[in-house]
Amino acid sequence: MNGKIENMANRSNKKVVIIGAGLGGISTALRLSKIGYKVSILEKNESLGGKITSFKSKGYKFDQGPSLITLPKHFEELFDDIDENINDHLELIKLNPMCRYFFEDGSKIDYFSSLDLMKKELDKIGEDFENFYNFLSIGSKIYELSEKTFLNFPVGKFPSNIKLNNLIKFPYLKSIRSYQSLVDKTFSTKKFKQIFERYPTYVGSSPSNTPGMFFIIPYIEYAFGSWYIKGGIYKLIESLEKLLIKNNVKIIKNCTVEKIEISNNEVAGVKTSSGHIDAKIIINNTDVSNLDDFKNKHSNQNIDNFSLSGFVIMLGLKKKINLKHHNIIFSSDYKKEFNDLFKRKTFPDDPTIYVCNSTYTDKSVAPENCSNLFIMANSPATHRAWTNDDTEYAKKKIFKNLQKININIEKSIIEVEKIQTPTYFMSQHNSFGGSLYGKNSHGIINSFLRHPNKEKIKGLYNVGGTTHPGGGTPTVIKSSKITTNMIKNDY
Numbered sequence: 001m002n003g004k005i006e007n008m009a010n011r012s013n014k015k016v017v018i019i020g021a022g023l024g025g026i027s028t029a030l031r032l033s034k035i036g037y038k039v040s041i042l043e044k045n046e047s048l049g050g051k052i053t054s055f056k057s058k059g060y061k062f063d064q065g066p067s068l069i070t071l072p073k074h075f076e077e078l079f080d081d082i083d084e085n086i087n088d089h090l091e092l093i094k095l096n097p098m099c100r101y102f103f104e105d106g107s108k109i110d111y112f113s114s115l116d117l118m119k120k121e122l123d124k125i126g127e128d129f130e131n132f133y134n135f136l137s138i139g140s141k142i143y144e145l146s147e148k149t150f151l152n153f154p155v156g157k158f159p160s161n162i163k164l165n166n167l168i169k170f171p172y173l174k175s176i177r178s179y180q181s182l183v184d185k186t187f188s189t190k191k192f193k194q195i196f197e198r199y200p201t202y203v204g205s206s207p208s209n210t211p212g213m214f215f216i217i218p219y220i221e222y223a224f225g226s227w228y229i230k231g232g233i234y235k236l237i238e239s240l241e242k243l244l245i246k247n248n249v250k251i252i253k254n255c256t257v258e259k260i261e262i263s264n265n266e267v268a269g270v271k272t273s274s275g276h277i278d279a280k281i282i283i284n285n286t287d288v289s290n291l292d293d294f295k296n297k298h299s300n301q302n303i304d305n306f307s308l309s310g311f312v313i314m315l316g317l318k319k320k321i322n323l324k325h326h327n328i329i330f331s332s333d334y335k336k337e338f339n340d341l342f343k344r345k346t347f348p349d350d351p352t353i354y355v356c357n358s359t360y361t362d363k364s365v366a367p368e369n370c371s372n373l374f375i376m377a378n379s380p381a382t383h384r385a386w387t388n389d390d391t392e393y394a395k396k397k398i399f400k401n402l403q404k405i406n407i408n409i410e411k412s413i414i415e416v417e418k419i420q421t422p423t424y425f426m427s428q429h430n431s432f433g434g435s436l437y438g439k440n441s442h443g444i445i446n447s448f449l450r451h452p453n454k455e456k457i458k459g460l461y462n463v464g465g466t467t468h469p470g471g472g473t474p475t476v477i478k479s480s481k482i483t484t485n486m487i488k489n490d491y
């Protein structure tokens with residue numbers, strides 16, 4: 001205990017500046033302040049949370065970013081690390097079914113988190129239960145290996161009990177070079193293949209280019225559940241902001257970092273829109289593609305290497321819409337859709353649509369007998385600014401595909417409408433071409449050698465979805481743990 005106090009006293013002299021108050025920046029600020037570092041967090045926007053953001057209008061509440069939480073244990077661990085109990089702050093609700101899928105032929109499947117109900121759905125479409133079991137079996141092996149290596153350690157640093165030889169001997173390594181071929185081998189029906197081929201797009205990537213290791217995404221969702229936070233996902237940020245204040249983190253909003261000042265290959269401070277701040281330890285939580293700008297270096301990033309962006313419409317409707325919490329309406333030609341997204345680099349002619357209808361679970365997010373729909377379709381990242389015509393085109397395509405499942409969005413029922421295009425994501429979050437997950441996960445290098453958490457410049461670290469181990473809320477919290485441990489070791 002004495003040692004702990006002594007350490008904290010030493011660390012209280014150590015000033016840390018965090019650029020960006022996304023989930024990664026906030027989690028790291030909390031973990032470092034709890035062990036004695038003096039942390040300031042600088043955020044260009046007027047509210048915290050980055051991609052996790054929300055808005056309210058006319059009694060409707062919308063999450064504008066994430067709507068699905070997986071791996072709640074990483075959220076619990078974050079609260080534990082700062083001596084708090086997550087249940088005192090948030091109410092997590094497990095969703096069952098996790099999703100309703102709508103197919104071109106008019107049929108639908110409820111994707112249940114319980115195996116007995118799931119078996120009935122599999123039987124309905126003629127998919128073998130054994131195939132689903134095989135997916136869980138392969139997924140669990142990939143998950144176990146990732147937990148022992150990739151997810152919990154800095155890039156390329158594995159614990160001493162894991163030998164390279166063991167990794168090479170990993171039973172599925174050869175067979176899982178391509179995610180798509182693994183899906184193809186595992187399932188027999190077109191419908192299940194379609195459901196599974198969608199998962200790599202959760203990290204903005206194509207199923208034909210990502211390695212089979214990405215079976216970890218559907219496995220994690222199935223094994224550990226799909227969760228919602230009562231009151232909306234933004235409740236997470238609201239509760240963490242209170243804890244930042246409780247832990248004496250200095251929060252500076254509306255403050256844009258323009259440069260990282262470097263002297264003798266060591267950080268010295270940051271130049272911001274509100275002046276200069278000294279710091280020997282700086283953590284970048286913004287898209288790592290901003291680092292070149294911050295360091296005054298010419299950037300030669302190629303947009304083709306970046307993950308997808310999205311097109312989002314949020315609608316407050318004076319009507320109860322008959323949908324589950326999460327819904328996916330598949331396009332009629334999935335191959336053509338992927339071709340539009342990843343080869344032609346254009347908004348799809350026939351997009352697959354994701355609809356979140358959180359009023360299904362939570363009555364508090366819309367007026368009585370009304371619905372708050374968050375509707376999203378994938379779209380390529382781009383530096384070209386979206387025009388009104390682009391927006392109208394995408395909106396028309398989405399409304400047309402909603403009609404396929406008898407959802408007619410007449411003007412008379414729309415009380416609130418808000419749209420987010422790739423241009424919005426680019427300016428609001430300062431992300432490269434509006435891409436939502438940084439570099440895509442195409443090929444082994446992009447997938448497993450993500451941008452490191454520590455730069456070669458002394459005192460400069462990264463955290464968040466564009467850095468190791470990758471995007472998505474639980475992985476970002478993991479990234480925060482890795483970066484925190486590195487700083488703890490270095491200072």
Ligand SMILES: Cc1cc2nc3c(=O)[nH]c(=O)nc-3n(C[C@H](O)[C@H](O)[C@H](O)COP(=O)(O)OP(=O)(O)OC[C@H]3O[C@@H](n4cnc5c(N)ncnc54)[C@H](O)[C@@H]3O)c2cc1C
Pocket residue numbers: 019020021022023024025042043044045048049050051052064065066067068069070255256257258285286287290310312428429430436463464465466471472473474476
């Ligand atoms: C529409 C959408 C849907 C998603 N759905 C899901 C989902 O269902 N489940 C899930 O787990 N994940 C989802 N994600 C991904 C998830 O939201 C992100 O991976 C995660 O929130 C990223 O956190 P981060 O710490 O990397 O930082 P970010 O959220 O990217 O935050 C970075 C912060 O840095 C600030 N900043 C940038 N430049 C500067 C500067 N120069 N000076 C100061 N501040 C700056 C930004 O304003 C921002 O606040 C979704 C994302 C989006 C956009």
